Amino acid sequence: MSNQVNNHESDGNSGELIPDFLCQIPYLRIINLSGEQNISYLQGQVTADINNLSQDNVLLSCHCDAKGKTLSVFNTLLWQENLVMIMHQGGFQPSFDALKKFGVFAKTEIEDKTSDFKFLAGKGQSTQALIEKLFGAIPETNQSLSNDLGFVIHFSQPESRYLIALTETSFENVELDNLEISNDAQLWQLMDIKAGIPHIDEATSAEFIPQMMNLQALNAISFSKGCYMGQETVARSKYLGKNKRAAFVLRTSSALDLESGATLESQVGENWRRGGTLLSSASYQNETWALAVLANDTAVGAKLRMKDTPDTVFTVQPLPYSLEE
Template identity: 30%
Template sequence: MNNWNEYLSSQGAQLAADGSGHVPDFGHALTAPELAMGFVAPITDQGLIAVSGDDAASFLHNQLTNDVEHLGLADVRLAGYCTPKGRLQATFLMWRSGESVFLQLARELQPALQKRLSMFVLRAKARLSDAGAGLVLLGIGGAAADGALLPLFGSLPATPYSRIDHALGTLVRVADAFGAARYQWLATPEAAQAAWPALSAALRQAGSDAWRLAEIHAGVPQVTLRTQEQFVPQMVNFELLGGVNFKKGCYPGQEIVARSQYLGKLKRRTALATINAPAQAGDEVFAVDDPDQPCGMIVNSAPNGAGGVDALVEMKLAAIEQGDVRLGSASGVPLRMLPMPYALDALDL
């Protein structure tokens, strides 16, 4: 891994000063139009848990918001892990092999979440381990992505939220952004380094900030340390993205999540906005016509290459409809709403 970091540094990557190996960018933030053309990015802020054993799927099926028992080998799904009060402790990108179910999540959450889930294994034949050690993750997206990847893999996952296994590693297709496919490639450092010259010749070099910006424009939220236990899944549009299965049976918080869906309790959604100021997950936003209390919270943000950030912002439906929302206070920097890539079905809530 250190050799991989050294290689990226030699290619212009800006490594975080804390020694974590995090690569936020390659010297500057890319804009959404630049990402739409095509980019390749080391994704360095994600962790990966493997849950292995005969009961791995059934154990997770009883813990997560989505169906794990019927997760096929070519399938990829979003899933959440909630408190008994229905608040998200983590969001996952999930897939499986013949031996394990894999849960990708914010790396900063992995140690505590892995330990917490392990506490509930009890007599189940399941064990949790760090599956990311010794591997690297690349994000590839934009109009030129398919052309850059096809010479390496021969064929690509055909639809969003599907995957293939290959001698070069696992290639996961996630939600489209900017009208083009996006992929995550889980590889050995040696395979990634061998492929980097060709990929970076065809695509713009980027870092984890760019991948997060693409995720934001795809409308896909991720719970991080600053937003743990802040949102019921529907508040961040998670069921619109297929991250909640309402027929699968019980899991922690299931009653509250179901009640929010069927009894009209939810009055909040997540929208896409651009902000001409620094902002981060957990920052509050205020509606001008209701200045005394926050109307919502930033879920995720990323530099947009224009001096500000683009963000997914959870808000009251009334604030989204009214549109005059500010960062930090009712007199703060305004949020400019952008079109979401999918319909915000408010379910008359």
């Protein structure tokens, strides 16, 4: 391993090497809940306490099936009296179908509003200048701002960055010609991975309970709210200590195109055995970073390889948060 790679490892999950950028995000989807019971209905379906939503905050949450397995991980906020759920496209359909199925008797309308919005994401002065132009100010850390044009979310990890959602009409009318907007969303995905934030893809849908992906450490689970889909399993995992897996950040010194759901192997003596499952990955500057579900006693510095490409060896990096409860 080169000295450059070793220097990266000493920095842990630092985002210092990520330059300023602004890009379009093609893989996000939106579920919109409107109507007088939209908050009470979603409160009974997901892990976060939706009653804590205000006009300017954002909640990370997950939607589980009846067995407590995660269908989607999403951010939710209020926009024009609607509840907006923003998630990776891989988790969209299972969540949308389940919400529609159980929402038939609720006074709420559940719609796919993805086509109504365009997503931009980035960091740095150009991105901040665009936000001030569109919304009049920069939202506080882990907060949002909204108006008729759309909304913006300010994330703090692994460093200050922003997700902008503009309505289709606003996107067409806003002057963006003087901005360099990339179609490559790898840097945004990389920042999610370095922040230890998971997403669900088709291959990982309904495979893991939320704690296997560290969602309790990300404050995406309320253990004091009332019942919701899958709550019994999620609560039992916390109070009986039955969960033996967690998500870890990995890095390797080559650029790779990997599939979510791929198998990782860990070494035991002279043999290799199944060690975990890949959740997501992103390549940048001849490196690949990944988030994977592994045994929860996995140590920083541990080595794992891809089962299908044994020459690809990842090193476990420090998490940006504690898993201690």
